[in-house]
Structures are given as C-alpha cells and as structure tokens.
Amino acid sequence: MSRLIVVSNRVSAPTDPSAGSAGGLAMALSAALRKYDGLWFGWSGNTTPVWKPEAQIEDRAGVTVALVDLEPQDVDEYYNGYANKTLWPLFHHRVDLSAYERSFGEGYERTNDRFAEALAPLIQPDDLIWIHDYHMIPLARDLRRRGIKNRIGFFLHTPWPVRQLLVTLPYHRRLVESLFDFDLLGFHTREWLDLFRDYVASEPGIHGRLLPNDALMAFGKTVQTGVFPIGIDVDAFVEARNSALGIRTYDRMAASAAFRSMIVGVDRLDYSKGLEQRLLGYEQFLKDKPEQRGKVFLLQVTPLSRDDVDAYQDIRSRLDSLAGHVNGTYGDVDWQPVRYLNRTYRRDQLAGIYRAARVGLVTPLRDGMNLVAKEYVAAQDPEDPGVLILSRFAGAAEEMTEALLINPFSREEISDALSRALAMPLAERKDRWQALMQVVRDSDVALWRDMFVATLQAIPTGGAKPVPE
Ligand code: ADQ
Numbered sequence: 001m002s003r004l005i006v007v008s009n010r011v012s013a014p015t016d017p018s019a020g021s022a023g024g025l026a027m028a029l030s031a032a033l034r035k036y037d038g039l040w041f042g043w044s045g046n047t048t049p050v051w052k053p054e055a056q057i058e059d060r061a062g063v064t065v066a067l068v069d070l071e072p073q074d075v076d077e078y079y080n081g082y083a084n085k086t087l088w089p090l091f092h093h094r095v096d097l098s099a100y101e102r103s104f105g106e107g108y109e110r111t112n113d114r115f116a117e118a119l120a121p122l123i124q125p126d127d128l129i130w131i132h133d134y135h136m137i138p139l140a141r142d143l144r145r146r147g148i149k150n151r152i153g154f155f156l157h158t159p160w161p162v163r164q165l166l167v168t169l170p171y172h173r174r175l176v177e178s179l180f181d182f183d184l185l186g187f188h189t190r191e192w193l194d195l196f197r198d199y200v201a202s203e204p205g206i207h208g209r210l211l212p213n214d215a216l217m218a219f220g221k222t223v224q225t226g227v228f229p230i231g232i233d234v235d236a237f238v239e240a241r242n243s244a245l246g247i248r249t250y251d252r253m254a255a256s257a258a259f260r261s262m263i264v265g266v267d268r269l270d271y272s273k274g275l276e277q278r279l280l281g282y283e284q285f286l287k288d289k290p291e292q293r294g295k296v297f298l299l300q301v302t303p304l305s306r307d308d309v310d311a312y313q314d315i316r317s318r319l320d321s322l323a324g325h326v327n328g329t330y331g332d333v334d335w336q337p338v339r340y341l342n343r344t345y346r347r348d349q350l351a352g353i354y355r356a357a358r359v360g361l362v363t364p365l366r367d368g369m370n371l372v373a374k375e376y377v378a379a380q381d382p383e384d385p386g387v388l389i390l391s392r393f394a395g396a397a398e399e400m401t402e403a404l405l406i407n408p409f410s411r412e413e414i415s416d417a418l419s420r421a422l423a424m425p426l427a428e429r430k431d432r433w434q435a436l437m438q439v440v441r442d443s444d445v446a447l448w449r450d451m452f453v454a455t456l457q458a459i460p461t462g463g464a465k466p467v468p469e
Pocket of ligand 1: 023024157158230266267268301302303343344345346350367368369370371372373375
C-alpha cells in the first residue's frame with residue numbers, strides 16, 4: 001500500500017479531533033493519512049525573516065504534518081496577492097476585482113518552487129501525492145523539475161472559469177501548461193471540467209486534443225481528468241445534530257424564534273457568496289409580502305475572512321450597512337428582520353441552528369460546490385424538514401436538483417422562492433428532502449476521497465508522460 005501525501009496551502013489537521021471545530025474535509029483527509037501512514041504538507045501560517053527549506057514535522061492526533069514558514073513578501077505576493085487577489089476573483093468571474101500585478105505572479109512562482117524544495121526530500125518512491133487548490137497549480141511542475149516521478153493528483157475546490165475570462169490573465173497559458181505535469185485533475189462538477197476542456201481544445205496555439213474517457217493531450221503531455229463532487233461527513237453531521245449541544249442549540253433557537261419562521265444563511269464573508277443579493281432578495285420579499293413582516297426573520301451567520309484584502313473590507317461594510325438598512329426600514333419594537341452575526345460556531349451548534357431553520361438560503365453567484373447546502377439538508381428533522389433554496393450557480397446545484405433552484409441575481413426569484421418555501425406543504429417538503437438527503441449521502445466526503453485516491457492509484461505510471469508518436 002502506497003503512502004499518501006496531502007498538500008494544501010494551510011494544513012487543517014485538527015490537534016484535537018473531538019473539539020468539534022474541524023470541518024468534514026479536514027477530518028476525512030486526516031483519517032486517510034492515519035490509514036495510509038502519510039503526511040500533510042503546507043504553510044504553517046507563520047512568517048520567517050529568511051526562508052528555510054527544512055519542514056517542521058509534528059504529530060497532530062496521529063497525523064504527521066510537515067510545515068514551512070514563509071517570508072512576509074511570499075505571504076503578500078503569493079497568498080494575499082496571486083491566490084486571493086488574482087486567481088480567486090478570476091475563477092469566480094470577478095475580473096473587475098482581479099489584480100494582475102507582475103510581482104504577484106513572481107511571488108506565486110517563487111513560493112511554489114519553495115514548497116517543492118521543502119517537499120521533495122520528504123517524498124518516497126511509491127508515495128501518492130494529492131495537491132489541493134488554486135494556490136498550488138505550479139507545484140507538480142516544480143516537483144518534476146526536481147526529479148519526482150510519483151503519481152501526483154490535483155483537486156480544484158473552486159470553479160474553473162470560462163476561457164474568454166481566463167485569457168485576461170497574463171501568462172494564462174503557462175498556468176494551464178503546469179496542470180499537465182499532474183497525472184490526474186479533479187473538478188467538483190461536469191460544468192467546471194467542460195470549461196477546462198474547452199480551454200484546452202479551443203485556445204489558439206495549444207493544439208489540445210480531447211481523448212476518450214476524459215483524458216486530455218496538450219503541451220506534449222497527457223493528463224487524466226475527472227468529476228469528483230465533494231460532500232460532507234454525513235454521519236458525523238447527523239450525530240452533531242443529535243448531540244447534547246446540537247439539541248440545546250436547537251431548543252435555544254426555537255425559543256428565541258418565538259413561533260416565527262427562521263430563514264438561515266451561513267457563509268464565510270466573501271463576495272462570491274451572493275450575500276448582498278441575498279439581503280436584497282429578502283428585502284424584496286418583505287416588500288412583496290407585507291403580511292409576512294413580523295412572522296419571519298433571517299439569521300445570517302458570516303465569519304470574517306481574508307480581512308487583509310481590500311475587496312473583503314468593502315463587502316463587509318456594504319453588508320453592515322445593508323443589514324442595518326433592512327432592520328431600520330422594516331423592523332419593529334418587538335421584531336428584528338435580520339440577525340447578522342460575524343462569528344463562527346462549532347459543528348454541533350451549527351447543526352442545531354440549521355435544524356431550527358424553516359428555510360436554508362444559499363445564494364452564491366459562483367461556487368465550486370457549496371457544503372453549507374449539504375450541511376443544511378443533513379441537519380433536518382426527517383419528520384418535519386425545512387426547504388433548501390439554492391443558487392443554480394453553485395456546483396451543488398448540478399446534483400441537488402430537488403432544492404428550489406434560483407438565480408441569485410434576481411431579487412424577484414429569491415422573493416418568490418421564499419414565499420414558496422414558507423408555504424410548502426409537509427408532504428412536498430418530505431419528498432424533496434428525501435431526494436436531497438440521498439444526494440448528500442451519495443457524495444459523502446469519505447467516498448469522494450476514496451474515489452479520488454483510487455483513480456490516482458489506478459493511473460499506470462507517474463511522472464510527466466510524453467505524448468505517444
Ligand atoms: P468555502 O468557500 O469555504 O469552500 P463552503 O463549501 O460553503 O465554502 O464551506 C464553508 C464551510 O465553512 C462549511 O463547512 C461551513 O459550515 C463552514 N462555516 C461557514 N460559516 C461558519 C460559521 N459561522 N461557523 C462555523 N463554520 C462555518 C471552498 C469552495 C466551495 C467548496 C469547498 C470544499 O469555495 O465551493 O464547496 O471549498 O471543496
């Protein structure tokens with residue numbers, strides 16, 4: 001059995017897995033690393049005045065982690081710069097927010113090369129290497145240059161952008177070319193994979209070819225690709241809902257709702273999540289349905305993220321003001337239409353909150369998958385489930401077709417879906433929930449992980465493969 005090496009920008013293996021704060025992905029990858037006796041490599045989150053290529057090795061609850069510190073310039077140019085100010089907005093179709101500064105690209109290349117320098121000595125000949133996300137696209141190329149011939153897989157947690165927008169990125173071709181040093185590329189949905197294939201097949205000068213079974217050929221190399229929809233740890237989430245704290249939180253929410261219907265939103269504070277559109281759609285609903293005023297409220301739980309980036313500070317102040325506007329305009333002495341909180345909760349508390357909500361409102365403008373939609377479904381009471389309203393632009397919409405699918409750019413569609421969800425009869429709610437719960441079970445995070453690892457393992461040879469003559 002090969003060892004598994006997981007590589008991601010931040011290593012989220014929990015120090016105490018029973019603390020209830022680690023997400024399903026962190027738990028699933030940690031479990032695999034215990035099973036395959038592997039290690040998890042990434043940035044420590046700390047800075048150092050001078051780069052040192054020796055990773056610090058630690059044990060975290062039975063998982064070996066290997067961490068490197070970065071120089072402050074690397075953090076500015078690679079992490080805050082190219083990853084969060086260039087690729088993230090571009091991959092979410094926000095070209096207006098993408099910063100194309102040459103120093104960011106240089107920092108991205110330099111830092112990935114540093115990761116390769118620190119990681120290469122830790123690799124043994126039979127190891128499977130699984131690299132995660134847009135921060136590390138050039139890493140396979142940098143490892144190959146150091147003679148690493150192992151099988152290397154890549155999973156993209158974000159959408160892949162349409163070609164017409166991707167080509168606004170200087171050196172887009174170089175970025176795509178470096179993906180051909182992997183053996184396997186995984187995407188959440190068929191749509192994101194098809195967009196990648198479209199670039200390879202249509203971009204002038206690349207002469208890419210689509211091969212059978214989703215293999216691709218370009219730049220003198222071939223790569224296997226596949227669709228691997230991520231999910232949550234379903235049993236753990238159901239257990240969290242039924243735990244003492246899950247039930248206590250549910251009771252607390254139910255008491256504080258005081259017979260009002262609760263609509264819930266849970267998202268990192270990010271412009272891709274459609275939070276402004278959600279508040280505007282909810283405002284439209286309060287306008288359209290005056291009889292609902294005082295009978296519903298929206299609980300929006302939104303921890304701050306990437307606060308070092310200007311675009312995140314802008315969206316934060318716009319949301320503060322919009323939440324205040326809706327409350328000021330529609331609220332009453334005994335009713336606050338929006339409860340807007342910038343904090344995180346434990347998994348079991350979140351499960352209790354989701355369960356108490358009559359409607360889960362998930363409105364991203366573009367999202368790789370969206371796990372909140374799956375968590376909301378898993379937390380529902382099977383005898384009296386709530387209704388999921390889901391943006392058709394979330395990757396999750398490809399599978400979760402029994403949700404009320406909406407276009408989040410339309411306030412009217414959000415308003416109409418809220419009316420429909422709140423009036424939905426129990427029988428329809430149950431039918432929809434059962435179908436959705438099946439989807440959530442079929443995409444359990446352990447299945448997703450095992451499918452990716454098995455596919456990578458089945459690829460005949462590691463290393464950059466030349467195109468057959
Ligand atoms: P994210 O953009 O972070 O992930 P998402 O998939 O919704 O988006 O996951 C967010 C996670 O954070 C959920 O597990 C949620 O419970 C948790 N969370 C949010 N607010 C919280 C709060 N207040 N307290 C505690 N936990 C909170 C990226 C991609 C997604 C993709 C995932 C996984 O952008 O499209 O689904 O990776 O691949």
